[in-house]
Amino acid sequence: MIRLDNLLYAVQPRATRQVVHIPPSWVDRQIGPVVVDSREVTPGSLFVALTGERTDGHLYLPDVVERGAAAALVSPAKLAALAPDWSAVARPWRLIEPSDGSALATVPPEACLFIAVDDPLCALQRAAVYHRRMFTPTVIGITGSVGKTSTKEVVAAVISQRLRTLKSQRSFNSDITLPATLLGLTADHQVAVLEMGMWAAGEIRFLAALARPHIGIVTNVGPSHLERLGSIEAIANAKAELPESLPPDGWCILNADDPRVAAMAKRTPAHVVTYGFAPHADVRAVEVISHGLYGIELTVSYQGEQHHLQTPLIGRHHAYTTLAAIAAALVVGLDWEAIAAGLRDPGERLRLRVVNGQQGVTIIDDTYNAAPLSTIAALEVLAETPGRRIAVLGEMLELGSATEEGHRQVGAAAARTADLLVAVGRQAQTVAAAARAAGMAEAQVIVCADNDAAIDRLRSLIQAGDCLLVKGSRGVQMETIVTALQG
Structure with missing residues (x-):
């Protein structure tokens, strides 16, 4: 959620931003959550009218208004050119310039606000950067060729045992969905767990610039997206953008059993913690027992002590998911009791x-x-x-x-x-x-x-x-x- 006056300020280009003064009746208006699919609009939502390969969000603005959206980021040129059909829409709407808060004085309180921006996606990203800087959570970024979503779910489940945690919904990991998640930050959140995907080189670095992670996790490097990046080395370089983007006082959590991931220890300014089965791993799986569809149990060695843990996660490969979550929890200061509790109940179902x-x-x-x-x-x-x-x-x-x-x-x-x-x-x-x-x-x-x-x-x-x-x-x-x- 974001306050309307903050939203109007944040979506403006940084070089020309103007402080927005709005009528007292609008000051406390909260906007959110962010959606880009008109079918997901609920009362109070912020809809972002994106232009895609097959359709354009501006065509669905009548439905967005009827579904109760509080506001929408729109391109006035697109809105005029596409001319959506308003014949069946009873609820009022108004197109406003984000720098002109005084225009709200004549807008009925039940209206949907169409906020005129140069580019709805860029405006969303600007708003996310501004909103992120208003809060001080520990942000955990997670990337890798496979296992990002599972790792994100388990990390969030474990850390939320002790700390108030925001996490990416579903597999929200793009330049559209990660900013939408960031706009869900509140002062109550102590940790944010964010998945970071990529389609091309440079995208993870861009996402890291938006989210400013203090902790980064890299699960593995494999041939996913090889068609676009051309080589495993190029994929490894793209994934390494997360470790490279961490601050010197941050933490980089790496899979010790994947040589390309382990090599990223030399590319990060942050402190490094490794996990895996390798004898040199900091968080090491000593033994893993699979109970088929009933989960796994594992013995984990850390700093000379062994801990026996159980989780309903299905399959031996989830030992890596579990170890990554343990490493993240230890970095943020959780005790083993909280770790064990989070692993026993990883919350929402994972993909399998x-x-x-x-x-x-x-x-x-x-x-x-x-x-x-x-x-x-x-x-x-x-x-x-x-x-x-x-x-x-x-x-x-x-x-x-x-x-x-x-x-x-x-x-x-x-x-x-x-x-x-x-x-x-x-x-x-x-x-x-x-x-x-x-x-x-x-x-x-x-x-x-x-x-x-x-x-x-x-x-x-x-x-x-x-x-x-x-x-x-x-x-x-x-x-x-x-x-x-x-x-």
Whole structure:
């Protein structure tokens, strides 16, 4: 939430900002939360009218007004050019210049304010920078090729045991959604846990400039986004922008088991804490025991002492998620009792979830996204489940030159972990061929051209006691398979 007078000041270009004087009746008006999708507008929201590849937020302003938004950041030129249909809108609205607070004297209090800006996205980012500087939370930034959202959720769950914590919603990690999260800061927040993603070099550095993190966590470096950045080295350099952006009195938390991440210790001015299984890791997993779909328990060594912990997080790979959260908690001064409590109840469900399917089957739904590393980790979870294990694997996108090799790695892993493989989509033959080459029998490998074909085949194949893992990149919509097979 942000006060209206602060918002009007903050969205102006810094070089020409003017102090805004508004009528007393408007002084205490609070605006927020920030939304960029008109369907998510609730009473009091701040809508940002963005121009995208397929549509323009200015077209939906009538709906935004009707849904009760308090204000919207708009481009007057876009508003005039697109001319949205106002014929069915009963609620008043007014277009105002952000520097002219006196104009509010003639605006009815129930009106939606259209705040005229040069560029709605740039105005949102300016507002986020201004709002961030009003508060002094410890900001924790998290990046990595995979595991960002899971790590963010667990870090926030643990730290909130002792400190009032703001966290990014969903996977809000872009130049649009991170500023929206920052505008949710209040004086009550002691910590903010923010996910930082990237599409190109320089973007994490930009996000860090907005958020000003004191603590940075890098989970790993892998071939996700290889199609855009061109090489693993370029991806590592992009992820290293977070460690490089930390202050000298900050803390950089690095995965000791990933050589590219561990090397970032030389690129940060901050203090370094490492985590992993390596003997030299500061926060080290001595032993991990998986209980399949019932979570993991692990013994962690830190400063010569060992601590036994349990979490409902599914899969051995979540030992890394857990260790990163422990390291962050220790840096901000939490005790082991709080750490253990936070790990036992990590709050909102993470991306991997277990649902009941038709005919008495269990479905492991890990359809949010996919890369070779995360898919192999999910297959290892499948391997620990009882019953007949069926891997339903879709295409992994944005791997660039690593596309063929990445899908071959996943096919070979499926042969080690699954009883049946259902490979779906354009890379299905590559996955299937690798599984056969790794020893999977022909009868155990099924190739489907698309999701609909996979659904039809699975409906005739599944039986009580089966466990299905469904995973693929976001763009191939593997969640439709889960929906079709749910009980």
